[in-house]
Amino acid sequence: MRGAEPADVAAEDDAAELVAQLRELAGADPAEVRQVVAEVLTALDRVAGGALREHLPEAIRADTGLDSGTPGPR
Secondary structure: OOOOOOOHHHHHHHHHHHHHHHHHHHOOOOOHHHHHHHHHHHHHHHHOOOOHHOOOOOHHHHHHOOOOOOOOOO
């Protein structure tokens, strides 16, 4: 069994930091966090040429506007 690659560890650290920041934000204003997440998902989907939305649950696609013809946060 191999250990984690340095890039994997860095990505996990980045993800953990992002989660911590979102949790901190959510305590202050959950609606603001939802908006930020919607904007991030929309941007990632746009960069991926619309492929990201295929991997998101229907509820998240609907909440972020990615299930409509024109992607974008509500």
